[in-house]
Amino acid sequence: MPRSSDTEPRSGATAASTDMARVFAPLMREHDYAVDQIDGDLPPGLTGTLYRIGPGKWEVGRTLMHHLFDGDGMVSQFAFDGRSVRFRNRYVRTPQFRHGLVSGGPVRPGVGTPLPGGFWANFVKGKGPANPANTGIALHADRLLALWEGGPPHRLDPDTLETLGTYDFGGRLRGALKAFSAHPKWDPVTGEMFNFGQDFSPLPALNCWKVDRRGRLRRLARVRMANMPWNHDVALTTEHMVFVLDPYMFDLRTMFGGGASVFDAIRHRPEKGTRFVLVPRDGGPARVVEHEALVHVHVANAFEDGSDTVVDLVLFDDFEAIRRDLSDFRTRFTDLPSSRLTRYRITPAGRVIETPLSDRPGEFPQYDWRRSTRRHRYTYMTGRTGPSGEYDTVLKVDNDTGHTQAHEAGPHTYVGEPIFVPRAPDSAEDDGWLLAVVYLAAEHRSRLTILDARDLAPVADLHLPHHIPFGFHGTFTTRVADPGAPIPHPDRLPIR
Numbered sequence: 001m002p003r004s005s006d007t008e009p010r011s012g013a014t015a016a017s018t019d020m021a022r023v024f025a026p027l028m029r030e031h032d033y034a035v036d037q038i039d040g041d042l043p044p045g046l047t048g049t050l051y052r053i054g055p056g057k058w059e060v061g062r063t064l065m066h067h068l069f070d071g072d073g074m075v076s077q078f079a080f081d082g083r084s085v086r087f088r089n090r091y092v093r094t095p096q097f098r099h100g101l102v103s104g105g106p107v108r109p110g111v112g113t114p115l116p117g118g119f120w121a122n123f124v125k126g127k128g129p130a131n132p133a134n135t136g137i138a139l140h141a142d143r144l145l146a147l148w149e150g151g152p153p154h155r156l157d158p159d160t161l162e163t164l165g166t167y168d169f170g171g172r173l174r175g176a177l178k179a180f181s182a183h184p185k186w187d188p189v190t191g192e193m194f195n196f197g198q199d200f201s202p203l204p205a206l207n208c209w210k211v212d213r214r215g216r217l218r219r220l221a222r223v224r225m226a227n228m229p230w231n232h233d234v235a236l237t238t239e240h241m242v243f244v245l246d247p248y249m250f251d252l253r254t255m256f257g258g259g260a261s262v263f264d265a266i267r268h269r270p271e272k273g274t275r276f277v278l279v280p281r282d283g284g285p286a287r288v289v290e291h292e293a294l295v296h297v298h299v300a301n302a303f304e305d306g307s308d309t310v311v312d313l314v315l316f317d318d319f320e321a322i323r324r325d326l327s328d329f330r331t332r333f334t335d336l337p338s339s340r341l342t343r344y345r346i347t348p349a350g351r352v353i354e355t356p357l358s359d360r361p362g363e364f365p366q367y368d369w370r371r372s373t374r375r376h377r378y379t380y381m382t383g384r385t386g387p388s389g390e391y392d393t394v395l396k397v398d399n400d401t402g403h404t405q406a407h408e409a410g411p412h413t414y415v416g417e418p419i420f421v422p423r424a425p426d427s428a429e430d431d432g433w434l435l436a437v438v439y440l441a442a443e444h445r446s447r448l449t450i451l452d453a454r455d456l457a458p459v460a461d462l463h464l465p466h467h468i469p470f471g472f473h474g475t476f477t478t479r480v481a482d483p484g485a486p487i488p489h490p491d492r493l494p495i496r
């Protein structure tokens with residue numbers, strides 16, 4: 001069995017500490033065990049595998065990376081076979097991870113952690129930020145991919161989580177960075193996956209990728225970007241890829257002048273406004289609708305409603321506070337600025353109609369992926385009990401009525417992104433479970449909480465003997481991972 005002492009923080013904090021920053025303590029051990037402390041009853045119908053990803057440690061050798069985004073990617077796997085749950089975690093064997101095992105510090109900068117030495121050290125010798133493979137995880141066409149928005153995916157074995165190498169879709173993933181962002185979206189009817197990648201050569205642009213159900217990638221479109229704004233997410237309807245491009249502008253003098261990281265060179269320029277960019281899925285010309293400046297990171301679902309296009313996102317009050325909090329995450333991250341789930345309706349005439357969907361602050365919006373690209377009624381988020389403070393709650397927003405239900409995980413907890421799992425392939429939109437990793441600061445360990453998505457009633461808590469460091473995103477598949485099975489070539493793994 002794993003030893004929880006492997007994960008004790010080095011600060012000397014006591015076991016009863018409620019220091020939320022310990023969610024950023026490293027998990028230095030790779031585990032593989034059956035979860036044996038379960039409160040409640042495991043639903044026998046809940047079978048499949050939950051994969052989650054996030055930074056598992058911020059140490060590269062003896063050097064501590066400064067920024068939340070710069071930690072080494074670690075994948076957690078919960079395999080449900082209907083009777084038991086098996087947990088496994090593995091770091092993605094990126095060059096940064098491997099280098100950190102044998103050296104004192106990084107050879108490439110992070111997006112928020114510059115190397116000493118200015119432009120030459122970071123962008124010539126260092127060749128720009130390292131790919132920590134820590135942001136998103138996708139399973140498509142039999143391939144499990146660990147995603148980071150500034151570079152190519154790392155392909156993993158879905159059973160063992162062994163790193164198989166970077167993956168460029170048979171050479172079809174192009175661009176200066178070969179970027180394939182952390183937020184692909186799926187059409188559940190066609191089985192196609194859509195994503196984008198930022199590109200800076202010869203001019204700043206977003207490459208729009210379409211991957212067919214057999215995994216063949218092609219470039220759908222290329223969207224020109226003004227002054228290299230940063231974009232993290234994309235939405236999908238039956239007709240369009242929907243980008244919401246906020247005026248996050250790279251200050252090139254700051255970025256290349258030396259001393260600042262890429263992320264700290266981003267400035268929010270409200271006078272530039274936000275652009276809604278609708279890229280037709282058939283490859284036609286994009287439509288751009290100007291709007292007043294917004295601040296967001298994540299979108300939720302999108303859909304066509306008659307001749308209107310509708311997209312939901314989590315609207316924040318203040319970008320500068322987000323930027324500061326990410327750069328100083330160990331002391332500030334649990335106090336992000338307030339936010340609210342908001343709907344934007346784009347009319348054929350170019351009007352943008354804004355409608356708040358909930359007044360509860362939250363982040364990491366999720367929904368029933370069977371409703372992806374189609375009108376959905378419910379959005380799930382991690383939330384908090386007050387306008388500021390810790391993300392300690394799972395929220396369910398009824399987009400039709402505005403009614404918001406909440407499940408509070410308790411004091412001094414951090415609740416990760418809730419993933420919806422339908423009870424059956426044809427069950428109603430909210431008839432299923434929500435799976436969320438919850439960090440308990442007082443115990444310095446984590447649990448996987450299973451809620452009934454209909455009323456957020458607790459179903460079961462799976463207590464782990466260690467913590468899972470702060471994580472970003474996850475995905476669920478009905479295929480039950482079998483880490484103990486012989487390893488055939490992953491191309492032959494039967495993934496549904």
Ligand SMILES: [Fe+2]
Nearest residue numbers: 182232298472
């Ligand atoms: Fe994200």
